[in-house]
Amino acid sequence: MPWMTKGGLAILDTALISGSNFLLGILLARWLAPEQYGGYALAFSVYILVAFLYQTLVLEPLSVFSGTVYRENIRGYMSTTLWVHLVISVAVFVVLGAAAGVARVLGHSMVLAAALAGLTVALPFILFNALVRRGFYLKMSPGPAAFGAAFYCALLTAGTVFVYRQGWLTAFTAFLVMAVGALVSGLVILYMLNLVLEPSGGHPGLRQVWKQHWVYGRWALAAAAAGWVPNYVYIPLVGSFYGMAMAGELRAVMNLAAPVLQTHAALATLFLPLAARVQHTGGRPAAEALTRRLTMLFVGGAVMYWAVIIAVRQPLFHFLYAGKYMESAYLIPLFALETIVWSASIGPAILLRGMEAPRCLFVANCYASTVAVVIGIPATRFFALRGVVWSMILANALYVIVAFILLKRRVSTLKLPCVNLNEPVAAG
Numbered sequence: 374m375p376w377m378t379k380g381g382l383a384i385l386d387t388a389l390i391s392g393s394n395f396l397l398g399i400l401l402a403r404w405l406a407p408e409q410y411g412g413y414a415l416a417f418s419v420y421i422l423v424a425f426l427y428q429t430l431v432l433e434p435l436s437v438f439s440g441t442v443y444r445e446n447i448r449g450y451m452s453t454t455l456w457v458h459l460v461i462s463v464a465v466f467v468v469l470g471a472a473a474g475v476a477r478v479l480g481h482s483m484v485l486a487a488a489l490a491g492l493t494v495a496l497p498f499i500l501f502n503a504l505v506r507r508g509f510y511l512k513m514s515p516g517p518a519a520f521g522a523a524f525y526c527a528l529l530t531a532g533t534v535f536v537y538r539q540g541w542l543t544a545f546t547a548f549l550v551m552a553v554g555a556l557v558s559g560l561v562i563l564y565m566l567n568l569v570l571e572p573s574g575g576h577p578g579l580r581q582v583w584k585q586h587w588v589y590g591r592w593a594l595a596a597a598a599a600g601w602v603p604n605y606v607y608i609p610l611v612g613s614f615y616g617m618a619m620a621g622e623l624r625a626v627m628n629l630a631a632p633v634l635q636t637h638a639a640l641a642t643l644f645l646p647l648a649a650r651v652q653h654t655g656g657r658p659a660a661e662a663l664t665r666r667l668t669m670l671f672v673g674g675a676v677m678y679w680a681v682i683i684a685v686r687q688p689l690f691h692f693l694y695a696g697k698y699m700e701s702a703y704l705i706p707l708f709a710l711e712t713i714v715w716s717a718s719i720g721p722a723i724l725l726r727g728m729e730a731p732r733c734l735f736v737a738n739c740y741a742s743t744v745a746v747v748i749g750i751p752a753t754r755f756f757a758l759r760g761v762v763w764s765m766i767l768a769n770a771l772y773v774i775v776a777f778i779l780l781k782r783r784v785s786t787l788k789l790p791c792v793n794l795n796e797p798v799a800a801g
Contacts, residue, residue, distance in 0.1 A: 382515040383643040384636055386506065389522035391635030393529045393554075398628050401547055402621065403695045404537055411617030412484035413544035414624030416492045418608040419472075420499075422601045423465060427500050429593035431457060432507050433726060434586040436645050439511040442585070443577065447511050448570040453582045458504050460583075462497035469493040484544060484617060491548030498552045502559035508566045510642060517569075521562035528554035593731030599738035603745040603768035604715075607761045610753045623758055625698040629689075629705060630712045633678045637671050637716060641723050648727030660724055660784050667720035675716040679709035707762040715769045721780040733779040741772040 398417075402410050435454055443450035470493045477486035502525065506518040532550040536542045612620035644667065651659045682689065683706055690702040718737075725733045745768050752760030 382519045383510070383639045386515050386519040386522045387635050387639030387642070388632070389519065389526045390506075391631055391638075393522075393526040394551075395628060395631045395635075397529060397533055397547060397551070398624065398631075399693050400533055400537070401542075401544075402625050402628070402693075402697060404542055405544070407618035407621045407697075408616075409484055409544050410624070411612060411619070411621035412488040413547060414621050415485060415608055415612050415617070416488035416544065416548070417624070418605045419469070419489070420492055420496065421605050422598070423469075423496055424500070424503075425597035425601055426594055427461065427503070429597045429731065430586055430590040431461065431500075431504060432642075433593060433645070434589045435504075435507060436510065436642065437589065437649055437727070437729065438585060439646075441649070446575065446577070448572065449576040450582070451508050451511070451566070451570065453577050453579055454504065456579050457583055457586065458501060462500065465496055465500075466493055469496065488544035488548070491545035495548040495552035495555070498555040498559065502555040502562070505559050505562045505566055507642070508562075508570075510646075514569070515643070517562065517565050521558050521565070524561060525554050525558035528557055589729060590731070592735050593726070596731050596735035596738050599735055599742045602742040603738070603749070603765060603772070606745060607749065607753060607765070610750065611758070611761065614754055615757065619757070622698050622701050623761065625694060626701050626704050626708055626758070628693075629682060630708055633675050633712055633716075636674065637719055640670070641719055644723050645726055648723045649729075651727070657784050660728075664720045664724050664780065664784075667723060668717055671716040671719045672713060675709075675713045679713065683709055701758060704758055704762055707759075707766070711762060711766045711769060714766060714773060718769070718773045718776050721776040725776070725780055725783065728783055730779075730783055733783065734776070737772050737775040737779060740775050741768040744768040744771055 398413075401413055405413070431454065435450075439447055439450060469489060473486050473489035473493055476489055477483065502521075506521055509515055509518040529550060532554060533542070533547065536546050536550055608620050608623055611623050648660075648663060651663050686702055686705045687699075690699060690705070722734060725731070745764060748767060749761070749764035752764045754760075756763075
């Protein structure tokens, strides 16, 4: 029951964040012109890439090392990690700001330049919000994080409606609303976190923490970059081949996968510290059992979600987008298959991360990225959105196969758990 409660709160936390972004995407699709929404969709795909990189360099090592190296000094470790966040935020601001400037000077659409400018301002605050919410997961207490997510959801929704009614809603202002909501709710969460963390035993040095995160995350960083390609490179490709309007059309279909993807991400965050402990203390049998259970959980959840969505896809699509993008509703069953295939990879991915083996995920993502480049680019060029979805299915299927093979090799090297022969063994 405690794990069910914690899992439910973790799902609620991520569901509120992803639900806010999902709702924002739906509202923008309804209220913006297709070209404006396409610019937002392309900038949002860049946001996903940066979020992946931040996850691997900051959030994921934070979850792992807080349960091992810094388990007795989480407050000090969290304080130093905030400085790591500041350094990364400055770098992100400079790079994305330059990209927005280049898009303005050399690009054919001012919409994309404006959307990238808005993302440049918003990203440091959005990442800060994710970091402080993760702090409660270090204490296995996702409840306050869920409260902060609810606060962010309320701010984002109210802010978007207000901007729309004032006639100011664009791809640029949409990201500004996200920035304000993330900053205000993030400061509230930080205050709450400061109240519950135990007194610090001293702050680890910034250089020390960065080195540990880099050693752990360098392969995960490469894996995240490679993992972005087979799933999110298609929006820029479609925008390049067919224009911003069709890029918005692709994003409209992908929106429906967001709830199940973010639910899986929430559970993966919760299970990562558990996976790190299980493989360390339980050895090969425990790791194999956890992998099976996680795979069944994630695949089963995806199947149940899409069974409902597919049954009502036509009226749902019409309701969400006010009659827009109806010509793309036929792609929903294919996207369902793509998501279910991807869900099978989460179990082995969690175990490999818990084993501090992100290099294996990089290898698996390289195989998937090869499919995206070799097959996905020509398929997008000649078959448009149908080619995009089939390329994603093939890439993710190969990723699942390679991930399981690499996990099997890693698990085979684990030792069996030590047994104390002097302890009585419980019957059954």
